[in-house]
Amino acid sequence: MSDILDIRDLTLAFKGHRGLTEVLHGISLRIAAGERVALVGESGSGKSVTARIILGLLQETGSARVAGQVAFDGRDIMAMHPRDRAALRGTEMSMIFQDPTSSLNPTFTIGRQFAEVMHRRAPRLSRTACNARATEMLEEVSIPDPARVLDAYPFQLSGGMNQRVMIAMALVNHPKLLLADEPGTALDVSVQAQTLRLMHDLVEDHGTAVLFISHNLGVVREFADRVYVIYRGRIVEEGATDAVFHAPGHAYTRALMDAVPRITGVGLPEVPEVSDAFLAPMVRHGSAS
């Protein structure tokens, strides 16, 4: 299968008044067409900035220094004109965030927001055609009474419904790549589990490749075919999800696994302590890179 995303030796530093702070130290990551890949690591490890570079957002920030190669569907994102990068967002690649209420516009109906997304790809699509397609997508995410939802504002829907709406919106233009940043963590555990299952089945049906960003290895296990573990801006382990779970080779991956919240447990997981062992060389399972 051809790669939809191919990142090589990606580095990122932010300029501040004390000089440059390096955040990514040479990340390489690839996703084949239709593959579900997870990038997992603790808070501050560099997951979201990686996603923002893929979306072409950090390249245009004056304070960020980005270097390395990022190819999307064979096209060089780094060399692209900002206008061309912008044209990819919401069409060929789309994004789902953890909290739908912060990404949906509270002042527009769901129907209007669907139309705006669809017009990015097909500017002349009629209102009737937009509504028909949006209804189809809402049915796919098991939303009862789609007509009512299209006329509703986000605040009139539950968190779980809004999350489904976001998934439907993210897939309505048939993107080749979906970036999902901790989807559903703003929801309660059972609604999150349902939402992830739904998203899993939907991307499988649509053949959409996914970069799934999470700090929770338990969730990743359910969702991803392959996993990259990131620690302080470096990939420390990479492999098929089963291989990583059955034989985690890196001390940091093992520490993350110990921190997986148990469904029956109480309280929050312990955050792994920083240890010198976490600086050990990267572990790679199998031949994929």
Ligand SMILES: Nc1ncnc2c1ncn2[C@@H]1O[C@H](COP(=O)(O)OP(=O)(O)OP(=O)(O)O)[C@@H](O)[C@H]1O
């Ligand atoms: N605009 C910025 N300017 C300076 N530093 C930044 C900026 N954005 C992110 N960083 C730093 O880059 C590092 C990686 O941040 P990033 O948001 O990618 O972490 P993350 O793994 O996504 O964490 P979380 O799970 O909490 O979202 C952090 O140390 C963060 O403080």
